[in-house]
Amino acid sequence: AQSVAQPEDQVNVAEGNPLTVKCTYSVSGNPYLFWYVQYPNRGLQFLLKYITGDNLVKGSYGFEAEFNKSQTSFHLKKPSALVSDSALYFCAVREFGSSNTGKLIFGQGTTLQVKP
Amino acid sequence: DGGITQSPKYLFRKEGQNVTLSCEQNLNHDAMYWYRQDPGQGLRLIYYSQIVNDFQKGDIAEGYSVSREKKESFPLTVTSAQKNPTAFYLCASSHTGQVPTGELFFGEGSRLTVL
Numbered sequence: 001a002q003s004v005a006q007p008e009d010q011v012n013v014a015e016g017n018p019l020t021v022k023c024t025y026s027v028s029g030n031p032y033l034f035w036y037v038q039y040p041n042r043g044l045q046f047l048l049k050y051i052t053g054d055n056l057v058k059g060s061y062g063f064e065a066e067f068n069k070s071q072t073s074f075h076l077k078k079p080s081a082l083v084s085d086s087a088l089y090f091c092a093v094r095e096f097g098s099s100n101t102g103k104l105i106f107g108q109g110t111t112l113q114v115k116p
Numbered sequence: 117d118g119g120i121t122q123s124p125k126y127l128f129r130k131e132g133q134n135v136t137l138s139c140e141q142n143l144n145h146d147a148m149y150w151y152r153q154d155p156g157q158g159l160r161l162i163y164y165s166q167i168v169n170d171f172q173k174g175d176i177a178e179g180y181s182v183s184r185e186k187k188e189s190f191p192l193t194v195t196s197a198q199k200n201p202t203a204f205y206l207c208a209s210s211h212t213g214q215v216p217t218g219e220l221f222f223g224e225g226s227r228l229t230v231l
Contacts, residue, residue, distance in 0.1 A: 009156070034219055043120075043206055043222035044159075051217045090158065103149060103174070104220055108158040 002027040004093050006107035013081045013114055021076040021110045023091030032094040033074040034104060035065055037087050044090060050074060061085070081114045088112075118143045122207050122223035129194075129201070129230050137192045137226045139207035146212045148190035149220065152176060153204040162205075165190055166212050194228060202230045 003026045013019045025031055032051055036044040048059025055067040065076045074091060088111050092104040120141045129135045141148065147166045151159040161174030165184040179198025184190055190209075194201045204227050208220040 032217060036222075041204075041225070041227070043122075043224045044208075044220075046219045046221070049217070049219055103161055103164050106151075106159040108156065 002093055002105050004091050004105055004107040006089075006091055006110045008110050009108075010111040010113060013112070015083055015114050015116050016080050019078050019081045019085070019112065019114070021089050021091075021112060023074045023076065023107060025072050025074060025091070025093045027093055031074075033065075033067065034092040034094070035059065035063070035074075035076050036090045036092065038090065038109075039087050047076070047089075081112075083114050083116055086112055086114045120207055120209055120221055120223035122205075122226050124226060125224065127226060127228050129228060131230055132196045134193055134195050135201075135228065137194070137205055137207075137228070139190045139192065139223060140188055141190075141207075141209045141221075141223075142188060143209055143221060144187075145209035145221070146187070147210045148184070149208045149210075150174075150180075150182065150190070150192045151206045151208065153206060153225075159206065162192065201228055203228060 005024045034049045035047040038044045047063050048057050050057050050067045058064045063078050067074050088109050090109050091107040094104050123138045149164040150162040153159050160176050162180050163182040165171035168187050171182050171184050181193045204225050206225050207223045210220045211218040
């Protein structure tokens, strides 16, 4: 069965420092990977996705993610964190195949706290 | 502007009552989804629909029902059979096709509290 794991419930980083939010996945075929951000009492906003091609994907608000097939990881990164980046981040995977329904499987989420 | 509209934003219900959460999209998406969010558990899929008049159960469908009579609308009913209905409910939509590389677009959510 496909699954997504976000091993850290919370990540703390100082403003201006680089940040990494970790994600690992498990699928039987080629993965389609996604990152979303959620602010309190709001819906999820799409940040970026990996479908194929370059392993380094750039997305919204200066975020990027690196796809690593051998380690089955898709970590979210940003070179310089902002206080406004503080939010809940979700990694998700969709498996391509004949039975694919289009639905996403989400990780449990990681709370990012950026301190001034 | 195109998007997904969920209503109501906040809803209070007494035990034993059914409630219906509305979800409307004007993105011309074929597929629509309902997720439930609980603290520390991420998002869990309740129901999804890839086409009008057709829908499938997700991972936690018990105690919920849906309909898809129009492409734009995918209402969710939380029935009295749902044992722990207090949660944040998120509706989403997406393009479908042979190569479904598209992301989901989410509404702003509906927070249901059972008193």
